[in-house]
Amino acid sequence: MKQGISYEVTNNTPIFKCSFCKNCTSMEGTNMLGIKRGCCFYFPKYSLVDIKNIIKFKKDFLFNLITKKNVIIHDYFIEVKGTFDKTAYNNFWENHTEDDLLKYGDFDTSLFFKKCFFITPKGCSIDFRLRPHQCNLYLCRKLSKSSKYLRKNYSRERKDYFAYCNYIDITLSQYLKDNLLTLKNNFKQSVNFLEKIKIDNFFFSKLENISYNL
Numbered sequence: 264m265k266q267g268i269s270y271e272v273t274n275n276t277p278i279f280k281c282s283f284c285k286n287c288t289s290m291e292g293t294n295m296l297g298i299k300r301g302c303c304f305y306f307p308k309y310s311l312v313d314i315k316n317i318i319k320f321k322k323d324f325l326f327n328l329i330t331k332k333n334v335i336i337h338d339y340f341i342e343v344k345g346t347f348d349k350t351a352y353n354n355f356w357e358n359h360t361e362d363d364l365l366k367y368g369d370f371d372t373s374l375f376f377k378k379c380f381f382i383t384p385k386g387c388s389i390d391f392r393l394r395p396h397q398c399n400l401y402l403c404r405k406l407s408k409s410s411k412y413l414r415k416n417y418s419r420e421r422k423d424y425f426a427y428c429n430y431i432d433i434t435l436s437q438y439l440k441d442n443l444l445t446l447k448n449n450f451k452q453s454v455n456f457l458e459k460i461k462i463d464n465f466f467f468s469k470l471e472n473i474s475y476n477l
């Protein structure tokens with residue numbers, strides 16, 4: 264079946280939109296806990312640049328997020344803990360076959376027993392503008408292998424955007440430090456402070472849509 268991937272940007276938030284993800288049955292996308300989007304084993308970390316972008320879109324999301332028990336506020340980022348089913352993981356290791364090991368290769372199999380806090384049976388429960396940038400620009404192994412153009416151009420765009428995020432993050436954390444603010448100790452003041460700071464948006468490339476058979 265023909266599938267596709269495209270690149271979209273809203274404000275300063277880019278996303279690789281992949282139509283294959285909905286029906287993905289690849290090794291990486293199949294969780295051993297019976298949920299779709301097995302590749303959502305990530306425990307999100309919101310850096311200052313993510314927070315800055317979210318403030319523009321839906322500031323309340325951040326204030327609601329930090330009330331959750333599994334959310335840890337660090338000085339300059341927010342961490343959202345997911346779950347790890349250790350019993351199921353141990354059970355897998357006691358009962359795995361040679362074929363299982365061949366199937367997963369060098370992949371860390373513990374990831375297939377982890378779940379992001381935001382995942383639901385239908386996929387990610389939050390708007391892409393509320394996700395950390397790593398989520399929106401994820402390229403799994405299956406996709407990476409599917410097209411030379413994607414491997415080169417999408418990967419380069421991702422690398423450049425990540426470098427931009429690192430740079431902005433360092434700049435924003437320095438501003439907070441200079442003003443004796445941390446997310447951990449002064450969450451509301453820090454968010455209000457970040458809201459007022461001006462940052463340069465990333466200079467986004469135009470990427471071709473890709474169609475492919477997987």
Ligand code: SF4
Nearest residue numbers: 284287291292302403
């Ligand atoms: S990112 Fe890759 S592994 Fe994950 S659901 Fe999409 S196609 Fe499947």
Ligand code: SF4
Nearest residue numbers: 303379381382387398
């Ligand atoms: S935030 Fe959404 S896209 Fe990111 S890992 Fe969690 S469920 Fe997946």
